[in-house]
Amino acid sequence: MTAISGTTGAEAYLTLGLVDVLGRAIVAGEFPRCVLPIQPELARCFCVSRSGVREVVKLLAAKALVVTRPHQGTVIERHTARNLFDPLVVRRIVEGRPSPDILYQLCEFSMSIEPIASPATA
Numbered sequence: 260m261t262a263i264s265g266t267t268g269a270e271a272y273l274t275l276g277l278v279d280v281l282g283r284a285i286v287a288g289e290f291p292r293c294v295l296p297i298q299p300e301l302a303r304c305f306c307v308s309r310s311g312v313r314e315v316v317k318l319l320a321a322k323a324l325v326v327t328r329p330h331q332g333t334v335i336e337r338h339t340a341r342n343l344f345d346p347l348v349v350r351r352i353v354e355g356r357p358s359p360d361i362l363y364q365l366c367e368f369s370m371s372i373e374p375i376a377s378p379a380t381a
Contacts, residue, residue: 274311282351285324290335294331
């Protein structure tokens, strides 16, 4: 794992660990209202700093798992908006119990890039 800018080694591992934990929970649908808890609550629950939680939210947003909206909080993106180019996102989807619709979208995505990727790997 690589260090995250502006953090110590231990903080970076905590941040990446929290990204993994929350990423799995998001893909598994463990947030019923499709909104993450507020940042102070996440910081308290996972014993990390609020700046660490903000970094986690930024990383989750880069993976298209969440989006922050004023006066709404951190909203979980629909599965159709997720970044299928991110191997961690795909791994979390496959490790969970994906719906047939999500599996179909993964197959479509795979079939759309294979003709382009195949010559490059040969």
